[in-house]
Amino acid sequence: MTGPLGGPRFAAARTALAALAIAVALVPSAGYAKSHVDQKIQAQQAHIHDVRAKLHEKRGKLDEAKARVGTIQAELDDTNRNIAAANGRLGGIQAAIRSTQRKLAWNQVQLDAAKATLKRHEDVLSRRLVDAYEHGDLGYVDVLLRARSFADFVERWNDVRFLIKANEATIRARKADEAKVVGIERGLLGTQAELRGEEAQAQQQRQALDGLAAQRTQLLLAADEARKVAQTEVNELEEESAAGEAALEALIVEKQKEEEARRLAERRARQLAGEELPPETAPGQLMWPASGPITSPFGMRVNPVTHVFRLHAGIDIAVPTGTTVAAAADGRVIVAGWDDGGCGNMVVIDHGGRLATQYCHLSQIFVGVGQDVQRGQAIAASGSTGNSTGPHLHFGVRVNGRAVDPMGYLR
Known part of the structure; x- marks a missing residue:
C-alpha cells in the first residue's frame, strides 16, 4: 500500500x-x-x-x-x-x-x-x-x-x-x-x-x-x-x-x-x-522618483560647482528639500550612504538585467544595503548634500555599469 x-x-x-x-x-x-x-x-x-x-x-x-x-x-x-x-x-x-x-x-x-x-x-x-x-x-x-x-x-x-x-x-x-x-x-x-x-x-x-x-x-x-x-x-x-x-x-x-x-x-x-x-524591468518601465521640472538634462556640460566640462551622468529634478524620493522599480539596495565623489548622500538600487538606478544629494536615507524595495517605495528625502548648488534630486540610470540617459527608461 x-x-x-x-x-x-x-x-x-x-x-x-x-x-x-x-x-x-x-x-x-x-x-x-x-x-x-x-x-x-x-x-x-x-x-x-x-x-x-x-x-x-x-x-x-x-x-x-x-x-x-x-x-x-x-x-x-x-x-x-x-x-x-x-x-x-x-x-x-x-x-x-x-x-x-x-x-x-x-x-x-x-x-x-x-x-x-x-x-x-x-x-x-x-x-x-x-x-x-x-x-x-x-x-x-x-x-x-x-x-x-x-x-x-x-x-x-x-x-x-x-x-x-x-x-x-x-x-x-x-x-x-x-x-x-x-x-x-x-x-x-x-x-x-x-x-x-x-x-x-x-x-x-x-x-x-x-x-x-x-x-x-x-x-x-x-x-x-x-x-x-x-x-x-x-x-x-x-x-x-x-x-x-x-x-x-x-x-x-x-x-x-x-x-x-x-x-x-x-x-x-x-x-x-x-x-x-512577474516580467523583468525593461526600458520605459521606470517610474519617476520625484515630480518636478528637469533643470539639467543628461549630457556634457560645465559642472556648476567644479567648473569642469564633463558628462552629467543623469538628470537633475528640481524639488524642495525633504521631498519624498521613490524607488523607480523593484530591486535591491546595493549602496546607501555618503559618496565622496560629489553625490553626497546616495542610494543605488539594482533592478536586475544589469540595470541600476542612482539617487543623489539626499537629505535623508530610509533604506539600507541588501534591503529589497518595491516600485514607488519611499527610499529617501531630497536635499542638497555633496557638490550641489541647491535642493534637487540627481537621478541616474546605469546599464552594465555604463551611464545612460534616464529619459529612455522613464514613463
Missing part, C-alpha cells in the same frame, strides 16, 4: 521540491559573496573618503599657496612700478644736471668774453691814464690846440669828452655784465649742487627698491615652488580619487552581477516550482 506521500497527487509537489533544491544548490554562496563585495565596497568608500579628506586639505594649502603667490606678485609689481617711477625721477634729475652743466659752460663762455672785452677796455684806459700821467693833460690839450677854428675846437672838445665818458661807461657796463654773469654762475652752481644732492638721494632710493625687488623676486620663486608642490600633490590625489571612484564603480558592477546571479537562480527555482513570475 502506498503511503500518504506516495500517491500520484503528491508527485508534482515532490518534483517541485527537488527542482527547488537543485536551484538553490546552483546559487553561489550569496551570503558570503554579498558580504565580501559589500565589505570591498565599504572599504573602497572609506578609502575614497580618506583620499577626499587629504585632497580637501591639500586644496586648501594650494589655495593658500596661490594666494601667497598672488600677494607677492602684486607687491613685486608695485615695487617694479616704484622702480620705474624712481628711474623716471632720476632721469629727470640727471637731465636737469646736464642742462645746468650746458648753461654753466655757456655762461663760462660769456664770462670769458666779458672779461676779455673788459680787459681790452681797461688796457686802453690804462694806456691813456699813463699818457695823461706822463704828459699831464697835454695829450688831450694837444688835440684841442690843434683845432683850426673855434668851431673845430668845440667839436674836438666834445669828441674828447665823449671819448672819456664812453670809455668809463663801457668799463662800468662790462663790470656790470661780469657781475651779472658771475651771479648767474653762482646760481647755476647752487642749482647743480642741489641737483647732485637730489641725484644721490634718488639713486639711494632706487638702490633700496632694487634690493626690495630682488628680495620679493626670491620670495616669489619660493612661493611659486611651494605652489607647484601643492599642485602636484593635488593632481596626484585627484588621480587617486578618480581611480578609487572607478574601482568603486567596478565593485558596484560586480555587486550587480552578484545580484543578477542571485536573482536568476531564484527565478529559475521559482520557475521549477511552477510559480508565475
Whole structure:
C-alpha cells in the first residue's frame, strides 16, 4: 500500500521540491559573496573618503599657496612700478644736471668774453691814464690846440669828452655784465649742487627698491615652488580619487552581477516550482522618483560647482528639500550612504538585467544595503548634500555599469 506521500497527487509537489533544491544548490554562496563585495565596497568608500579628506586639505594649502603667490606678485609689481617711477625721477634729475652743466659752460663762455672785452677796455684806459700821467693833460690839450677854428675846437672838445665818458661807461657796463654773469654762475652752481644732492638721494632710493625687488623676486620663486608642490600633490590625489571612484564603480558592477546571479537562480527555482513570475524591468518601465521640472538634462556640460566640462551622468529634478524620493522599480539596495565623489548622500538600487538606478544629494536615507524595495517605495528625502548648488534630486540610470540617459527608461 502506498503511503500518504506516495500517491500520484503528491508527485508534482515532490518534483517541485527537488527542482527547488537543485536551484538553490546552483546559487553561489550569496551570503558570503554579498558580504565580501559589500565589505570591498565599504572599504573602497572609506578609502575614497580618506583620499577626499587629504585632497580637501591639500586644496586648501594650494589655495593658500596661490594666494601667497598672488600677494607677492602684486607687491613685486608695485615695487617694479616704484622702480620705474624712481628711474623716471632720476632721469629727470640727471637731465636737469646736464642742462645746468650746458648753461654753466655757456655762461663760462660769456664770462670769458666779458672779461676779455673788459680787459681790452681797461688796457686802453690804462694806456691813456699813463699818457695823461706822463704828459699831464697835454695829450688831450694837444688835440684841442690843434683845432683850426673855434668851431673845430668845440667839436674836438666834445669828441674828447665823449671819448672819456664812453670809455668809463663801457668799463662800468662790462663790470656790470661780469657781475651779472658771475651771479648767474653762482646760481647755476647752487642749482647743480642741489641737483647732485637730489641725484644721490634718488639713486639711494632706487638702490633700496632694487634690493626690495630682488628680495620679493626670491620670495616669489619660493612661493611659486611651494605652489607647484601643492599642485602636484593635488593632481596626484585627484588621480587617486578618480581611480578609487572607478574601482568603486567596478565593485558596484560586480555587486550587480552578484545580484543578477542571485536573482536568476531564484527565478529559475521559482520557475521549477511552477510559480508565475512577474516580467523583468525593461526600458520605459521606470517610474519617476520625484515630480518636478528637469533643470539639467543628461549630457556634457560645465559642472556648476567644479567648473569642469564633463558628462552629467543623469538628470537633475528640481524639488524642495525633504521631498519624498521613490524607488523607480523593484530591486535591491546595493549602496546607501555618503559618496565622496560629489553625490553626497546616495542610494543605488539594482533592478536586475544589469540595470541600476542612482539617487543623489539626499537629505535623508530610509533604506539600507541588501534591503529589497518595491516600485514607488519611499527610499529617501531630497536635499542638497555633496557638490550641489541647491535642493534637487540627481537621478541616474546605469546599464552594465555604463551611464545612460534616464529619459529612455522613464514613463
